[in-house]
Amino acid sequence: MPLTKSPPNQGGSAGASPPAGPVRGGRAVRRAAGLGAAVLVLLAVVALSIGVGARELSPVEVWHGLFDAHSEAYTVVHRMRLPRTLLGLLCGSALGLAGGVMQALTRNPLADPGLLGINAGASAAVVTVASFLGVATFDGYVWFALVGTAAVAVLVYAVGGGRGATPARLALAGSALNATLFSYVNAVMLLDAGALEKMRFWTVGSLAGAQGGTVLKVLPFVAVGLVVALALARPLNVMALGDDAARALGARPELIRAAAIVAVTLLCGAATAACGPIVFVGLMVPHFVRALTGPDLRWLFPYCAVLAPVLLLGADVLGRVLGRPGELQVGIVTAVLGGPFFLHFARRGRVARA
Helix, strand or coil: CCCCCCCCCCCCCCCCCHHHHHHHHHHHHHHHHHHHHHHHHHHHHHHHHHHCCCHHHHHHHHHHHHHHHCCHHHHHHHHHHHHHHHHHHHHHHHHHHHHHHHHHCCCCCCCCCCCCHHHHHHHHHHHHHHHCCCCCCHHHHHHHHHHHHHHHHHHHHHHHHHHCHHHHHHHHHHHHHHHHHHHHHHHHHHCCCCHHHHCHHHHHCCCCCCCCCHHHHHHHHHHHHHHHHHHHHCCCCCHCCCCCCCHCCCCCCCHHHHHHHHHHHHHHHHHHHHHHHHHHHHHHHHHHHHHHHCCEEEEEEEEHHHHHHHHHHHHHHHHHHHHCCCCHHHHHHHHHHHHHHHHHHHCCCCCCCC
């Protein structure tokens, strides 16, 4: 039974309060329209990623390269640019959504797979098996990347204080583990010339080595992680009220946290195994999206999954243009873009709100 009664509508008098339903419905329509616009922006960036590269191709050549197997551009488009673009789509969505889940789970606005050491865990595991076990394929090291991701995620959460963790403690724990693990990665690579040669581009984050087979192998991990993360939107909304309130509403905080760690592990582990540690995507995109959608994770997560690939592919295209006739690795570009954003946000000290 409602706590207050709405005044009866006296023939549509000017003093009658408008019902809340249309207001909420209008907000949902605007958010849906915004998501549709984000999809159109993503399609435009995808087209740009396929059309721009070290070798200049006209739009007509790109079109023939997509659909005409006898075209001279077919090899460039299908063997290089298309797999690279698809991998950027998958890994961008994975990193952006993982950042949103981590920020919601830890209630830490600075949570990011790179800043909290999650990517470093995957990197340390991959470099270890590549150097000491000779594993050099995605099939071989993706499982180790997932284990390294999960181990560091749990360790950061535990060292940061568990359920009593504060944003500052989590940031400190993640930064310490991140520095330690990347020091280990650099030491292993310096001591092993073979590992250095095989992993030197991978460690800065790159889409350049993408192949069609890699995309198909990454897809199952990212797809499952995306489904789990999107399904957690409503439970994590409830968790924002606190554990006691969440239990009173029928939620199970321990199960929600475990599912969130599984989602982050799948998303970050697969993305890092495929293209190396790429930082700041999971930090920047959720903050930008939150300014558009507000704190409701049911809208924030889908927006992150769409707009994070826009950032990653856009940074990749920018690296190709600025580095001609070579290219700048996408991990370098996102770090350059994300550094000032991080400093600006840290100085403001608050989360953007709708």
